[in-house]
Amino acid sequence: MEENSKQIEVINLKEVIKKIIANKKDFYLPLAIVFVLSCIYIFSKPRYYQTDAKIAPEMSNSMAGGALGSLAASFGFDINDMQTSDAINPLLYPDLLEDNAFVASMFNIQVETSEKDIKTSYYDYLKKHQKKAWWSPPISWFKNLLSFKKKTSNSGKGEFNPYILSEDQNKIVKKIQDNITISVDTKTGVLTIDVKDQDARICKTLTDSVMQRLQDFITEYRTSKARTDYEYYKRLATDAKKEYEKARQKYGSMSDANSKITLRSIELKVEDMENDMQLKYNTYTSLNAQLQAANAKVQERTPVFTVLKGAAMPIKPAGPKRMIFIAAMLILTFIAKAFWMIKDDLHLRF
Secondary structure, eight states: OTSSSOOOOOOOOOOOOOOHHTHHHHHHHHHHHHHHHHHHHHHHHHOBBEEEEEEEEOOSSSSSHHHHHHHHHHTTHHHHHHHSOOOSSSGGGGGGGGOOOHHTTTTTTTETTTOOOOEEEHHHHHSSSOOOOTTHHHHHHHHHHOOOOOOOOOOSSSOOOOOOOHHHHHHHHHHHHHHHHEEOOTTTOOOEEOOOOOOEEHHHHHHHHHHHHHHHHHHHHHHHHHOOOOOOHHHHHHHHHHHHHHHHHHHHHHHHTTTTOOOOHHHHHHHHHHHHHHHHHHHHHHHHHHHHHHHHHHHHOOOOOEEEOOOOEEEEEEEOOHHHHHHHHHHHHHHHHHHHOOOOOOOOOO
16 A cells, blocks of 8 residues: 555755756846847837826716615616616627717817827828837838738728728727727716826827717717707708798788778778788797707707816826846746756655
8 A cells, every 4th residue: 555655755945946046047048138139129128108198977867876876886776877778888888989070070189299299180190290119110010011912992082981091090099999999887877988108198188089989979869869859940940930920921021011901801801801810820939849848858958078187298208117037038048047947856756
């Protein structure tokens, strides 16, 4: 029984450490090589800045609350959003960045760098004024050399279509989607807009612009039905007013022309015109009341946004973390070299 039992050799850490110290010179070369390569790589990566903003849109339905609402929120559910009639609840707002039309609306944002040496559209800034690692141009050239795709154009003739993009435009859309993040807190409904860019001032400008576009989208969506109703009643009220004014002019002209005539037939005709004018006036008054109610509905449906945190221009770069990266690579190299050195001492005997 004792011969068949498993025997595990205990690793002596002191001996392992002594062996590493005794062969410490073997670490010099790999650590030096990794240090140089890490520096070349990480210092070639352009630095970027990052900032964020937080807004709280007014909820469209506040009926669900109390203990039940708090309990549901603790599990990541918002009863207010479940009971609202909106097809788009705040949880879906981050998905706007997947829509080309929403992203392409940022192409024409006017941006200016911190040094004020570049002032152009955001599209041109991303296309022509981005810092790149030294290996990016050769790789891009090689990819273009191997690419046989026919380039499409979405500029020049015709109206711009965000869903039919050229290759360059599609690349810019992908860059914008990588630079911007929209998230929502399921418990509080607070929207956080996080933006990164190579320039601090542009980072803030873009954050403010995205926040405004998000507010405009939410407002337009929430009020779309009410605005449609308002335009409908406005058109009906305008037509009714024209009909009433036409009937009034006819009645006035008829009354003035026959003021001294006492024929019963004329009196009946005048009365009919007066009744018709009154009916048109009542129609106009009713539609005008509905128009005012529709206008009030638009105001009621317009959400109010509370800016909890405005976008501040960042002072220090957010990344890449150069020293952390170099230290991590050196530690990994040391561990790998040490493991390779003592691998024979780690064999277990069974």
